[in-house]
Amino acid sequence: TKANIGVVGMAVMGSNLARNLAHHGYRVAVFNRTYAKTQTLIAEHGDEGEFIASEHIEDFVASIAEPRAIICMVKAGGPTDATIEELLPLLSPGDVIMDGGNAFFRDTIRREKYVSGKGFHFVGAGISGGEVGALTGPSIMPGGTPESYRILGPMLETISAHYEGEPCCAWMGPDGAGHFVKMIHNGIEYSDMQVIGEAYELLKAVGLSNQECAQTFASWNEGELSSYLVEIAAEVLRQKDPRTGKDFIDIVADRAQMKGTGTWTVQTALELGVATTGIGEAVFARAESSLDELRAAGRTALKGPDRTVSVNDRDAFIENIRKALWCSKVVSYSQGFDEIRAGGAEFGWDIDVAEAAKIWRAGCIIRAELLEQIRQEYSTDPKLVSFMAAPSIAPKMAEYQDAWRSVVAAAVTAGVPAPVFSATLAYYDAARAPRVNAALTQGLRDLFGSHTYERIDDHGHFHLEWSGDRSETRID
Ligand code: NBP
Secondary structure (H helix, E strand, C coil), X not given: CCECEEEECCCHHHHHHHHHHHHCCCCEEEECCCHHHHHHHHHHHHHHCCEEECCCHHHHHHCECCCCEEEECCCCCHHHHHHHHHHHHHCCCCCEEEECCCCCHHHHHHHHHHHHHCCCEEEEEEEECHHHHHXXXXXXXXXXXXXXHHHHHHHHHHHCCEECCEECECCCECCCHHHHHHXXXXXXXXXXXXXXXXHHHHHHHCCCCHHHHHHHHHHHCCCCCCEHHHHHHHHHHHCECCCCCCEHHHHCXXXXXXXXXXXXXXXXXXXXXXXCHHHHHHHHHHHHHCCHHHHHHHHHHCCCCCCCCCCCCHHHHHHHHHHHHHHHHHHHHHHHHHHHHHXXXXXXXXXXXXXXXXXXXXXXXXXXXXHHXXXXXXXXXXXXXXXXXXXCCHHHHHHHHHHHHHHHHHHHHHCCCCHHHHHHHHHHHHHHCCCCCHHHHHHHHHHHHCCCECCCCCCCCEEECCCCCCCEEECC
């Protein structure tokens, strides 16, 4: 009997997804360029379900029932293109190739066009949850034709995480929509982690030990900040180094690495004109953390306060940090959802923003209590301009903002870098200000470059004769 589905790529993600499918009763064809990895999977986990292992890709494709559904879980980039090229001559019309790797959405648009031009379906699916998620239930963000989703969707929904019985997998839109949504997920993951790190630095600055910080995060995880990343922040901070017995966090080199999805999110936001300042500051903070020479020079040459926050009421300040964390998180998510909407409009995907929030409630790395609130707000009002201004959110931002401001002020005074805390607050203040400094920018641009300005009391574009009699000319 033929397999229900095939998986190519037996590294950690592909083999765990194949096992997850098998655990749910699907017969799974498996293939890897290096056959030894396929053999290892069968030797170690072959008894967990029904697998059909092939050494050659021709046998692998032939072992899958038509229309075939083939999940490609190889290294993103060139290896994905190479695997597609190998599969194409072996497929029948109507077969589906799904790329579950971390592809850039523009590559997915290109691949979808190419593969669909040959008479097959191509699905670009973002998968979040790491290796454990792949095995036990990830969040899955597929994009492609509705017909391809009819073939793949039921299987993906079955193996995905579930939130109160609802699958954390939904069709996001055509071609690149799924990988676009996954890209934004990862961008939000960057800002979430950075702002958790900023909260940690401030907790230390007010005198808490690593163990006390761990307890603080654990207690925050019981309330409205409840989320996977806050939960595991407590776990990392509690951990001891197995070699030295010191706190694990203190022996880890203080340089954050990145694989590029945060950078893509910010690059795309810049192209779309969306101000994702929380994610942007998080990407830049990682970059600066790795500038060894700058930091070495700065430690010697740049003077300032010693990163100690003195407060009369420490518990009250800790509560302020909690509130600041909630506010900055709201703004970062709000900006991320704005980018989803802008991308959906730009690329013609018409992404249902509430659906994205819905499938992030479980399985993925940014799963958080807040996502159910985001889902509710966008379902109630699909035209919601900004999540931070939503009816259930804005009053709380108003209530928490004094705490948020006091945390940013304390960080600045003490010399503790808190770029996401402060950039998200500036974004909030710019959004609520009657006028920002854009009028002066326009005045300067018109003076030095005749770039024109608009008026508050008339339509059209105008230019002032700055080097002449300073009369006004209407341009259009
Ligand atoms: P890797 O990203 O480490 O890729 C290894 C796999 O790619 C192996 O199966 C390898 O085959 C195959 N491969 C390579 Br490399 N070049 C190939 C080629 N030219 N032709 C065919 N196969 C080739 O695996 P991973 O960490 O399991 O991740 C798989 C995908 O899932 C990636 O796109 C990743 O970004 C994404 N992802 C990973 C995570 C995570 O937590 N790790 C989470 C979400 C998404 P070989 O055995 O013959 O070398």
